[in-house]
Amino acid sequence: MSQETPAVQMTDIVQKFGSFTALDHVSLAVQKGGIHALVGENGAGKTTLMKVLYGALKQTSGHVELSGRPIQFRNQAEAIQNGIGMVSQHYAIIPELTCLQNLMLGAEPGWAIPVKKAEERAYDLASKMGFSFDWNSPAAGLSPAGAQKLEILKLLWRKASIMILDEPTAMLSPSDSDALYDSLKSLAEGGATIIVVTHRLPEVMESCQNVTVLRGGKLIDSRPVSDVTTAELANLIVGRSLEIPTKEGFLGSNPWLQVKGLTVKGDRGNEAVRNASFTLCKGEVVGIAGVDGNGQRELFQALSGNRKPQGGQIVLAGKDVTKEGQAQRIQAGVRQIPEDRHAEGVIEEWSLAENASLGLQRHPTLRKGSFIDRKARLDFASKIAERFRTKHSGFQKPMKSLSGGNQQRFVAARALAIDPKLVLAFQPTRGLDIDGTQQVYNALRATARSGGAALVVSFDLDELLEHCDRVMVICHGVLSEVPENQTRDRAAIGRLMVGAEL
């Protein structure tokens, strides 16, 4: 196997952005017909390396060979013509188009589209992968897992034989993740070469053949997964031993957030949250486990004041806030780490300083009367950038100059910065590495303990079990507590998540 010419051979890649070296003589060899994991912390250079591979970036030096043939793509279109495609973290699905139209977009078979033939080919591709799609329905109805599958089919439609997937399971439920890796494995067995950029080490251990570790733009190690343990891998990524958090048992007794009989309608008029009742005690960090699309979004929107509930009551710190709008709730200390940071958490064109006060623009410490207190805002920006060590190149630089993980650090720090009384965190560690995840949860816990509470939605049950004081489950809009004797029972909670009987 190792004697074969690798499907992808990247040698001595250097990528500089100005004076910053993002990749420092990195080499990568990927064998044909396997799943190769690329792991590392935020800003380690994983995405940059992949962008060089598929032509979105031109490396400063170094060269790339595909099956021994030197290549230099000028853009993604050339890359895909040569069989390399990437599914990025942010799906490029256009909701208004049908699934079939999305599949073909940019790679239509000709000026006039033979719909019947296209449908047949789409159907064939999907069934080979074990997927099923309603090809003529709008893509807006797709779940994240469905969108992910469609993205993979888009690459197959374009006859890609080398596929790069960036954080493919970030938005997927455990069972969807397993299913995804099953299909990736069958693709690899069929001769495709797959590179997965991921933070989730269990995935690497279970499903990948080889793993490459990057840290700070340098190649740290590259070896078969069978030669490495999860703990070793984690140490390679972080560069030092991770402290294993000692989980202190926390039992609150002082009710802080009381939700009674909350019913919330979804965008399609369905009852997205049905008659939810629960209590968060002062000091608690409570997780909500569930498969994506089971009402988590609508529940959070109702709690943040973004969506009017149909019925029920929300009491925060003894005060009924059900009728209060978003601005009033922010004033009362409700903070969000929003689900989709691009759409809700930041304004990408604005500077870091301007983004620092987003959501807190009316807080007395950040303004002088009707005017913005620029100095306070700048100090605040530097404070929150420091908290989770956001890597940036200046507070006047636009937010879009930051990598996704660093944006997330910034947004998370902002939510925890001034007077947080109730933190609503939706996938707060999306795009974060092990270290960042640890930092964010530690901060969430510290925030809650110092006189508030935090509610966390994540699709990663292990993460919730590891970091939260307790876990509730939401399934089809019904929120349920986990029976007391099963609070740490992964399998039992997993069954609740899919609505199975205990």
Next chain:
Amino acid sequence: MKKTPIWGMWLFTVGAFAFVVAILVLVKAVPLETFSGMVTGALGTPGGWRGTLREMTPLLILGAAVFLALKAGLFNIGADGQYTVGALAGVATALAVPGPLGMVLALGAGCLAGALWALPAGLIKAYKGGHEVITTIMMNNIARFLTVALVAGPLRNPAQESATTKILAKESQLPILIQDGPFRLNIALFLGLGIVIGVGIWLRTTVSGYELMATGANKRAAEASGVSVAQTLVKAMTASGLLAGLAGAVHVLAYENRFYADFSPGFGFDALGVALLAASNPFLLIPAALLFGAISQGTSAISILGVPKGLSGVLLGLTILVFAVFRYRKETPHA
């Protein structure tokens, strides 16, 4: 991220220039003479400057109006209609109440008329999702025909053949600051400059300005930040209309001194160009308005050379295109 090559942009610029020269040759004008005539006509003589600054005044206020809406993510194509109703309201008020008090009331009436004219578009956008470009275009047409009807009917000066109002009394007009000498300057110019600077400072330093710009930049992020997007849209559209209406009132009180049918030569649309040239910097509205004023004045000056006045529209359009090519160069969508 890819950049359009710089030579491509220069090629475009040269092409645009060649296009203008071709038009001039077509109308049998000598290009060099025409261009120098334009520059002299607009900026080379006191009279030229007077005309340029006069043309610039409404463009400043209207530019600020369009800019404000643009920052909230709204295309106020309706500035022209708001300007027209503002002008008529100003004249009608100043005719009804003569003297300095009437003048102040007339400015207020212009603001009110413009704001009311923009309000429906704001409400429809905020609460029904109707696109403001469509609604404001409709309101423009209503403004145009309604004012024509009014000035041909109840507001018409019976002593005149054409549809026009009476001329405002001297004491109802906005005062001229420098009367003597070559530079006659009306206070209106300074009012315009003040409004542009005021809008710029407001947007950049106040919390409400921040919220308005957040709405324009990312509605969902604004909503999640506690900004009432619907209310902000209505307020921004109404404020934009208010300024456009004020521009109309100022223009009649300072320069035209009467209202007539088909009053606006398209200032509201030129203002779109002014605001687009200024892009993200409100203070650039001032040079942009000056440029538009100068081109407009310059082409009037050369109309004696037999060059059609319509050339100013061609020049303005090409100017915007050339600027757009340079400005948006970096914004080619990246991979």
